[in-house]
Amino acid sequence: MSTTQTNQIEILKSPTTKINEVDFENLSFGSVFTDHLFECDFKNGEWQKPIIKPYAPFLLDPSSRVFHYGQAIFEGMKAYKDTQETVWLFRPDENYKRFNKSAVRMAMPEVPEEIFMNGLNQLLQLDEAWIKKGSGNAMYIRPFMIATGKGVIANPSNEYKFMIILSPVTSYYAGExxxxxxxxxxxxxxxxxxxxxxxxxxxxxxxxxxxxxxxxxxxxxxxxxxxxxxxxxxxxxxxxxxxxxxxxxxxxxxxxxxxxxxxxxxxxxxxxxxxxxxxxxxxxxxxxxxxxxxxxxxxxxxxxxxxxxxxxxxxxxxxxxxxxxxxxxxxxxxxxxxxxxxxxxxxxxxxxxxx
Known part of the structure; x- marks a missing residue:
């Protein structure tokens, strides 16, 4: 696993890729995820060093506030690849602003724009091969934040985890x-x-x-x-x-x-x-x-x-x-x-x- 550092984001590249195991013609919406994820923790009243690392499960204390008091927010975004293989986001500033509005309403810390946008861009660049061009194809982007502070006391958490995960998708058809x-x-x-x-x-x-x-x-x-x-x-x-x-x-x-x-x-x-x-x-x-x-x-x-x-x-x-x-x-x-x-x-x- 190689380690690099770009714009203050530590990047741990996965030694292997799952992309060859994916049937991109038959994707079930939101069920397949790319090789990496973005993560940044909030502790001691400030945001810590962000990291991009291999997509994998992670451990949480059973008393984490997200499980007991529901401090959890998210966004839904998409990235697209044009015929020239260039990747584009659609109105990401609107999603960023709404994410922080949700954070304020749920008594959670706002995520700095640098962390949100730099993390998103670098994660997309790292897993660019997963974004397929063509009508209906896109990369669904799920930024989310959960309360990770310990203790079953009904107060806002003092620790949080902000993450971004990516899921390749095709045209969403729900039928009649x-x-x-x-x-x-x-x-x-x-x-x-x-x-x-x-x-x-x-x-x-x-x-x-x-x-x-x-x-x-x-x-x-x-x-x-x-x-x-x-x-x-x-x-x-x-x-x-x-x-x-x-x-x-x-x-x-x-x-x-x-x-x-x-x-x-x-x-x-x-x-x-x-x-x-x-x-x-x-x-x-x-x-x-x-x-x-x-x-x-x-x-x-x-x-x-x-x-x-x-x-x-x-x-x-x-x-x-x-x-x-x-x-x-x-x-x-x-x-x-x-x-x-x-x-x-x-x-x-x-x-x-x-x-």
Missing amino acids: VKVLIAEHFSRAANGGIGAAKAAGNYAAQFYPTNLANEAGFQQVIWTDDATHTKLEEAGTMNVFFVINNVLLTAPVSERILDGVTRKTLIDLATSENINVEVRPVLVSDLVEAAKNGTLQEIFGAGTAAVVSQISGFSYQDIYYELPKIDNSVAAHLKNKLTNIQNKLEEDKFGWTVKV
Whole structure:
């Protein structure tokens, strides 16, 4: 195992590689990881020396605070390789800013930009061979931080571990997606941590989503916690609606995650002269639009799938099928966005960043 030092990051290169064991044509999303990971610990009130080392399990004390009090946050990002074999990130500054917003909300230390960005870039450079070019191919990037301080006392930890792991992915296809509109369960509440990308947010979704799966639906469209009358997110994604040729999505709030894909699609739609309205969308609006034929599309937006079209929804035991549209807004925006990400179309917005 060779050791080098670059920009204050110690690099321990793996003596072997797993890349030849991977079937890149048949990847299960988020299940295969590259040869290396990035790690930096927070101890004694300051960040320690960062390191890139071979991907491997690590030990934690059973009393580590992450296990008992849930101090854990993460981000989802992607890197892309263009036809010239150059690697690009997409709006990494937005993910970095949101990561630290989550950290503040969860009483965790903010990660310095130098550690986050240098670590990410050098890790991608080291495992560049794992990034495959071509439509749908990308490197999924998972920065995360957990509380590693010992002791089962209900206080914020005094020690943390920040890490970045990489997972090669192909096009994310979930098939036909039918959704159930939540009438009882909520993703998040006012004053809570819904706007933070905290691990516990996702754990709390699993049970109601399992119930929806048992009823024949793939996901849940979450409604507000107080009245269950406002449509907020779809599964783990922001949600958009096209009603009477207007693209609608709810404004971000304490309950709704400020998605990078969400804000990107809003900007793209505006630039394409699509009528966009960011405002509360009521369940009653959706049902009425489905009944009178003005509901044209529903789709989710997020890093993993980019855009996930929804074929129908159920509310109060009534199922509403959406019309089949050849030239949908969802497909058009997804194509525009993925072309920019893969450098197949001009990036007029300055979103892509060379690694």
